[in-house]
Amino acid sequence: MKKTLLVSVVFAFFISCASANSTTVAVGETKSKVLKTLGSPVMTLDNKQDGEIFVYADQVFSKKGTRLAGSHYWHYNYVYISKDGKVTSTRQEKQNYPPQAIDSIKMEGLGLLTSK
Numbered sequence: 001m002k003k004t005l006l007v008s009v010v011f012a013f014f015i016s017c018a019s020a021n022s023t024t025v026a027v028g029e030t031k032s033k034v035l036k037t038l039g040s041p042v043m044t045l046d047n048k049q050d051g052e053i054f055v056y057a058d059q060v061f062s063k064k065g066t067r068l069a070g071s072h073y074w075h076y077n078y079v080y081i082s083k084d085g086k087v088t089s090t091r092q093e094k095q096n097y098p099p100q101a102i103d104s105i106k107m108e109g110l111g112l113l114t115s116k
Helices: 002-017 031-038 104-109
Strands: 043-046 052-061 072-081 087-095
Touching: 031 052, 031 072
Parallel strands: none
Antiparallel strands: 043 052, 052 072, 072 087
16 A cells, blocks of 8 residues: 555656656647647747747756756757648757747748758
């Protein structure tokens, strides 16, 4: 009985600590399902004729490094939504810059707004 209770508590703890960005959505999912699964994005980019891009970001800290808070990076999850309201693709990456530094005009010039 105690083992079952302990396993249940540990399992609930891991689920509660999971990040929204660790969850992925499948191609073909609806926009409303994405918002229900991942929550509100930190930023939405206009993808011209192709639709829109939801940007999700988590700041990740590690104990390595000499800074007081340790070294850190940003984990980004880009979800590409078509004009029909369906997921066409997703892309994940690690970057050193915060979400406020994302420049959609610069990304368009580099060809990064198109789904990969």
